[in-house]
Each structure stands twice: as structure tokens, then as C-alpha cells.
Amino acid sequence: MCGNEALAESAIIAGCDAYFGYPITPQNEVPAYMARRMPEEGRIFVQSESELAAINMVFGASATGKRAMTSSSSPGISLMQEGISYLSGAELPAVVVNVMRGGPGLGNIAPSQSDYFQATRGGGHGDYRTIVLGPSSVQELVDCMPLAFDLADQYRMTVMVLADGILGQMMEPIVLEKKQGRKLPPKDWALTGAGCRKQNIVRSLWLPEGSLEELNNKLLNKYKQVEKNEVLCEEYEVEDADIVVVAYGVAARIVRGAVSRAREEGIKAGWIRPITLWPFPFEQISRAADEFRIFLVVEMSNGQMVEDVRLAVTGKAPVMFYGRPGGGVPTVDEILDQIRQLTLRPKT
Amino acid sequence: MMKTVFKRTPTLKDCPTHYCPGCGHGIAHRLIAEIIDELDIRNRTIGIAPVGCAVLAYDYLDVDMVEVAHGRPPAVATGMKRTNPDKIIFSYQGDGDLASIGAAEILHAGHRGEQITVIFINNAVYGMTGGQMAPTTMLDQVTATTPKGRSAIEQGYPLQVSELLATLPGTIYIERCALSSVARVRKTKKAIKHAFELQLEGAEGMSMVEVLSPCPTYWRMSPVKAMEWLENSMTKVFPLGRLKG
Numbered sequence: 001m002c003g004n005e006a007l008a009e010s011a012i013i014a015g016c017d018a019y020f021g022y023p024i025t026p027q028n029e030v031p032a033y034m035a036r037r038m039p040e041e042g043r044i045f046v047q048s049e050s051e052l053a054a055i056n057m058v059f060g061a062s063a064t065g066k067r068a069m070t071s072s073s074s075p076g077i078s079l080m081q082e083g084i085s086y087l088s089g090a091e092l093p094a095v096v097v098n099v100m101r102g103g104p105g106l107g108n109i110a111p112s113q114s115d116y117f118q119a120t121r122g123g124g125h126g127d128y129r130t131i132v133l134g135p136s137s138v139q140e141l142v143d144c145m146p147l148a149f150d151l152a153d154q155y156r157m158t159v160m161v162l163a164d165g166i167l168g169q170m171m172e173p174i175v176l177e178k179k180q181g182r183k184l185p186p187k188d189w190a191l192t193g194a195g196c197r198k199q200n201i202v203r204s205l206w207l208p209e210g211s212l213e214e215l216n217n218k219l220l221n222k223y224k225q226v227e228k229n230e231v232l233c234e235e236y237e238v239e240d241a242d243i244v245v246v247a248y249g250v251a252a253r254i255v256r257g258a259v260s261r262a263r264e265e266g267i268k269a270g271w272i273r274p275i276t277l278w279p280f281p282f283e284q285i286s287r288a289a290d291e292f293r294i295f296l297v298v299e300m301s302n303g304q305m306v307e308d309v310r311l312a313v314t315g316k317a318p319v320m321f322y323g324r325p326g327g328g329v330p331t332v333d334e335i336l337d338q339i340r341q342l343t344l345r346p347k348t
Numbered sequence: 349m350m351k352t353v354f355k356r357t358p359t360l361k362d363c364p365t366h367y368c369p370g371c372g373h374g375i376a377h378r379l380i381a382e383i384i385d386e387l388d389i390r391n392r393t394i395g396i397a398p399v400g401c402a403v404l405a406y407d408y409l410d411v412d413m414v415e416v417a418h419g420r421p422p423a424v425a426t427g428m429k430r431t432n433p434d435k436i437i438f439s440y441q442g443d444g445d446l447a448s449i450g451a452a453e454i455l456h457a458g459h460r461g462e463q464i465t466v467i468f469i470n471n472a473v474y475g476m477t478g479g480q481m482a483p484t485t486m487l488d489q490v491t492a493t494t495p496k497g498r499s500a501i502e503q504g505y506p507l508q509v510s511e512l513l514a515t516l517p518g519t520i521y522i523e524r525c526a527l528s529s530v531a532r533v534r535k536t537k538k539a540i541k542h543a544f545e546l547q548l549e550g551a552e553g554m555s556m557v558e559v560l561s562p563c564p565t566y567w568r569m570s571p572v573k574a575m576e577w578l579e580n581s582m583t584k585v586f587p588l589g590r591l592k593g
């Protein structure tokens with residue numbers, strides 16, 4: 001089972017009622033898996049005519065209180081931005097998986113991390129946030145799915161699982177099991193037919209003066225709660241480190257190897273791996289920067305998350321960058337070389 | 349003894365609308381409300397309001413409603429109906445919404461045979477944004493973006509969406525009606541009711557009623573003249589009647 005299939009099965013276990021999607025490489029195993037498995041479970045699979053339609057089908061299912069998801073890859077996610085903005089305005093839960101590939105434009109079909117800006121800044125219009133999870137193994141990708149659905153329902157937000165072509169295609173041993181989910185609020189806002197109760201309206205248009213500002217501030221308060229409660233981050237041997245390498249997703253796994261090798265060479269290196277990319281672990285990184293040390297950010301892009309790391313470090317320490325864009329994958333040796341150079345260690 | 353012969357139907361809210369004098373939306377809303385009450389389906393109906401003048405339809409129709417992105421109601425309706433086959437899902441869309449920006453969505457919802465009811469209000473112009481050309485704008489019709497009148501060479505011919513959709517195996521009922529006289533309004537109601545009934549019966553496919561509707565404001569006509577133009581000119585390009593089913 002590859003990462004794409006594993007995430008699909010995990011979504012089914014997490015109670016996904018409906019999947020809507022459009023083919024795009026490198027995530028085609030997701031719709032193919034869902035096309036077979038969802039009907040077996042008596043649930044809904046629809047191949048949409050476009051990503052635009054897919055995200056709006058998610059919108060429709062979600063508006064009636066169902067757990068709905070879609071998946072795509074970078075160019076398709078661009079098309080979904082309109083829908084994500086509307087989902088955010090209407091405060092509808094949704095889970096969107098982006099198995100990133102190289103860009104801009106049609107780019108290529110190689111793994112990449114070049115959609116970090118789009119994912120964490122909200123590629124659509126308006127004042128909104130989406131929760132972004134950046135798993136770094138197939139097991140973590142699997143574990144992300146129930147969490148994504150729970151977070152989406154709890155905060156009535158879009159949760160994006162930001163994977164990449166490597167994770168989607170990679171096979172690793174995994175454990176698939178149903179876990180106890182969070183206690184979630186009732187969906188009393190859902191459109192189920194106004195019988196005895198008052199009419200429910202799902203909307204994102206607020207015309208009277210001040211009414212949209214009120215909604216924006218309500219959203220802001222919600223986002224503050226997410227920032228307070230939902231940051232996930234992993235760190236390793238940061239305490240005595242002269243250099244801390246920050247990376248997420250697949251890049252973080254390569255960094256892990258490079259940092260271990262550096263330690264073997266006597267370089268005091270550590271790493272920090274943001275798991276939630278929004279909310280970003282600003283506090284954890286800022287704390288690490290309280291002692292003087294060098295930060296090296298490694299990404300499979302020409303530098304996107306590095307901007308958040310700089311915001312977290314706020315000039316307290318130098319933040320350097322090493323990246324490989326366009327489908328390039330940094331090697332352990334490349335990263336180790338960077339670590340050596342930055343810590344003024346000669347090449348062995 | 350006094351007898352009530354005409355009253356507000358419960359699903360139509362007791363409030364004034366924001367529509368211009370002589371606009372057809374108010375009539376169309378009332379017809380839908382009457383049908384929902386007559387079929388007694390208020391407790392299982394979900395409506396979809398479009399981007400356009402009717403975006404606030406939920407302020408007038410007392411059913412569960414959602415307002416969605418421009419042109420996307422058929423996709424949203426698909427998500428709703430597939431996950432809630434027992435619910436009655438209708439979308440209410442204008443010509444800019446359905447025939448222009450949402451052309452792909454309506455075509456493919458029809459193509460897949462989604463079991464939804466579509467009310468397509470065709471007034472040959474974009475109302476909300478100030479009277480620009482719609483795909484259904486008539487030849488020579490002056491709009492904000494066709495100041496010299498629509499020309500076939502430059503802007504193409506008025507798009508006949510109902511004829512197009514009627515060719516799809518996935519559509520089961522397509523009818524074009526008009527709001528230009530009392531008789532026509534009654535006929536429109538009959539058509540919309542039939543479209544709802546088909547969904548209630550679980551008929552396999554999409555049903556759509558196109559409603560030719562006046563927009564006196566952006567046709568730059570009096571409400572009376574607008575009704576006349578609708579009856580005498582629009583129906584020539586958009587012939588009334590049942591196209592399918």
C-alpha cells in the first residue's frame with residue numbers, strides 16, 4: 001500500500017462520508033482507491049469534472065453535515081482555492097489533501113514543497129486561515145487523516161494535509177486502526193431540512209455595514225484558539241546545538257540523517273520539525289533562538305517556510321537556507337555539507 | 349361571510365424583497381414556495397442560492413439554504429444529493445451563473461444525471477453587477493458591455509442552454525417557460541412542480557426549468573414594456589415549451 005492508498009483507507013476509517021476528486025499525478029491512487037472502497041462501505045465517491053467542481057461538491061456535502069474530502073496535487077489545488085475561500089467564509093469543515101508536485105504552472109510531476117506559501121497563507125481571497133498538517137512518513141500521513149477530520153469539525157475549518165509526491169508514492173509498514181476521536185460539537189448548523197426548527201442558512205455574504213467585520217473577528221478568535229491549542233512540532237537535540245536544522249515533511253527525514261551524521265562528526269547539530277505548518281511553531285523556534293545558534297532551513301523549494309522561521313527567530317540568530325526546487329530532492333550529503341560549512345568544519 | 353381566496357404561502361417569508369419594480373424573481377420565488385408547501389416537502393428541501401440578484405433568496409424562502417460561489421450550484425447540489433438521497437435539492441441560478449461561469453458545472457451535473465431540480469432564470473443580462481452582457485443576451489441588445497448592441501461576430505449568438513442540455517442522456521426533463529402573462533406564470537408553476545415531483549419520485553436524471561424573466565432596470569424599459577419585450581422578442585430566440593421529458 002503506497003502513501004496515497006494509505007491516506008485514503010485512513011480517511012475511510014476516520015468516517016469520511018464522501019470523496020470527490022479529479023485525476024492528477026502524483027495522487028491518482030487516492031481517487032482510484034476511493035472509487036473501489038467507498039461504495040464497498042456504502043459511502044460516496046464521485047469523479048468530478050474539475051477540481052473546481054470537486055471542492056464545491058465537498059462544500060455541498062459538508063453543508064449538510066457530512067464528513068467530506070478531496071485530494072489533488074499543486075495545479076489542482078490552485079483551482080480549489082476559490083472553494084476553500086468560500087468554505088472558510090461559510091465556516092464549513094473540509095479536508096483537502098495536496099500531494100505536492102513541482103511548479104509554477106504545469107511544472108512537473110516530481111515531489112516538491114513549493115506550495116507552502118499557498119497552503120499556509122491561504123491561496124484564495126479574503127481574511128482566512130486553513131490548518132495545514134505536514135506529515136513526514138506514511139504512518140504520519142495515515143495518522144493525519146483522523147486528526148484532520150476532527151480539527152475540521154471542531155473548528156469548522158478547512159484542514160489541508162500537505163504531502164508530496166514521495167510520500168504519496170512511498171511504501172512503508174503502517175498500522176491502520178480506528179482510534180478514539182475528539183469530542184466534537186453537534187452540527188446544529190447543518191442543512192438537513194427546516195422541519196420543526198428554524199431555517200438554517202450557510203452563507204459567506206455579509207452585506208450590512210459591520211457584519212462582515214464581525215464575521216472576520218469571529219474567525220480571528222477561532223484562529224487564535226487554533227494557534228493556542230493545536231501546534232504540533234518535534235525537536236531533537238536542540239538544547240546543546242550550535243546549529244539547528246528546520247525542515248518539514250519528507251525534507252525533515254533527510255535532515256534527520258544529515259544531523260545524525262553531523263553528530264557523529266562531533267558537530268553539535270539538532271533539528272526542529274514543524275508538523276503543523278499553520279499554526280506554525282513560532283514559540284518553539286523562538287525559544288530555540290534565545291541561545292545563540294545558527295538556523296538552517298531545508299526545503300524542497302527555493303525558500304518558503306524559511307520566511308516563517310525568520311519571523312520566529314526575529315533577528316536573534318542567523319537563518320540560512322538550503323533548498324532544491326523543481327523536483328530536486330536534497331541528499332544527506334548536501335545537507336551535511338551545509339552544516340559543515342556553517343559550523344566552519346572542514347570537509348572530511 | 350368573507351372567504352380568503354389568495355394568501356401568502358407559509359414558505360414565502362412575510363417581508364418585502366430587495367428586487368426592482370417589475371423584476372421576475374419575486375414571482376419565481378413565490379412559485380417555488382407554493383410548490384414546496386403544496387408538496388409538503390419543506391422539512392426535506394435544501395435550496396441553493398446563486399451569485400447574482402437572487403443571492404439573498406434565503407431571506408425570502410423559508411427553507412434550509414446555502415449560498416455558493418458563482419456558477420457552482422450544480423456541483424454543490426451534487427455533493428448534497430449524493431450524500432442525502434432522501435432530501436430534495438434545488439438550485440436557483442441566473443443566466444450568468446448557469447450559462448457562463450457555471451457552464452461546465454451544469455453540463456456535467458446534467459451529464460452525470462444528478463437527481464436535482466434546477467430553476468434557471470434567464471433575463472438576458474447580468475443584473476447584480478449593473479447590466480452587462482450575458483451569454484443569453486439577445487442580438488442587438490444594448491448592455492453595459494455591448495454599448496452598440498450585441499453583435500454575432502464579436503460576441504456570438506445568444507446561448508440556448510436548454511436545447512444543449514436536452515441532448516444529454518442524463519437530463520430527464522427540460523422545459524422553457526416565461527413569466528410574461530398570468531397564463532404563462534401558471535404554466536411555469538406547473539413545470540417547476542413537475543421538476544420537483546420527478547425528484548420526489550426518484551426519477552433518474554436532472555430536471556431543469558428555464559424561466560424567461562423580465563429585468564426592466566437593465567433592459568431600460570418600464571415593467572409593462574419589459575413584459576411585452578419578453579413575450580414578443582425573447583420568446584423568438586428562446587422558444588417556449590417542453591424540450592425533453
